[in-house]
Amino acid sequence: MLDFVLKSVVTVLIPFIQMFGLYVIFHGALSPGGSFAGGMILGLGFIALNVVFGLEKGQEKFSDEMAGFLVSLGPIWYGSIGLVGILRGANFLVNKDSGLPMGEPGTLISGGMISLITLGIGIKVASTIVTLFNALTEEE
Amino acid sequence: MRNKNMTHRTILRRVFSVILLILSLYIIILGVIELPPYGAPDNPVHNYVAQRYIEDALEDTGVLNMVTAIIVDYRAYDTLIETTVLFTAIMAVMITLKKDPSKN
Numbered sequence: 001m002l003d004f005v006l007k008s009v010v011t012v013l014i015p016f017i018q019m020f021g022l023y024v025i026f027h028g029a030l031s032p033g034g035s036f037a038g039g040m041i042l043g044l045g046f047i048a049l050n051v052v053f054g055l056e057k058g059q060e061k062f063s064d065e066m067a068g069f070l071v072s073l074g075p076i077w078y079g080s081i082g083l084v085g086i087l088r089g090a091n092f093l094v095n096k097d098s099g100l101p102m103g104e105p106g107t108l109i110s111g112g113m114i115s116l117i118t119l120g121i122g123i124k125v126a127s128t129i130v131t132l133f134n135a136l137t138e139e140e
Numbered sequence: 141m142r143n144k145n146m147t148h149r150t151i152l153r154r155v156f157s158v159i160l161l162i163l164s165l166y167i168i169i170l171g172v173i174e175l176p177p178y179g180a181p182d183n184p185v186h187n188y189v190a191q192r193y194i195e196d197a198l199e200d201t202g203v204l205n206m207v208t209a210i211i212v213d214y215r216a217y218d219t220l221i222e223t224t225v226l227f228t229a230i231m232a233v234m235i236t237l238k239k240d241p242s243k244n
Contacts, residue, residue, distance in 0.1 A: 104202075105204055110202050114203055121223060128229075135234060
């Protein structure tokens, strides 16, 4: 796994892979894609780093502690955004009645809590897939 | 003598498992027969819900992508539990596969 061509190509490609993953996550409300697909692409960028440069180098960029923290953060973030509805006197996880700014349909920041929840799920899926890959490859 | 007994028991066990399989297959087929025909216009799934989503999704949620509107707004509970399912799966993987650093 120390091939020069592979290393150079992946070094150039990883920023674009992760940019595309973030694009798919943030445009989940506007275009096909969404949190699960975007989080998968974001996680695959880290997996490419782990495969080509080895697990030690990957741990420097995205450690297991960080991944475990983000895996737990996803559902907590989701649930606490759902609680905004209760604080505003509506039901759990309602969107329109919760008072979050709805924005104009078709712009990047629109849909109230949908963009925030999409971001949370994306981070969770990315860290889940990286943790899964690391756990499976550490077993020699 | 003992060997012969064992073979009888294995034969009995196999016959019993085949009978059990046929019985469970019969129960499953009974369930499948009652399903409505595929693609028929008067199926129970073709009710007002799909029409409601298509007409009101933009006004209710303010997003253009109707799939996102359904999974994060109308079906937000389902997606919340889905993330906890992912969390449970990753916990199971960590428990079974992760090496204990204190044992090395």
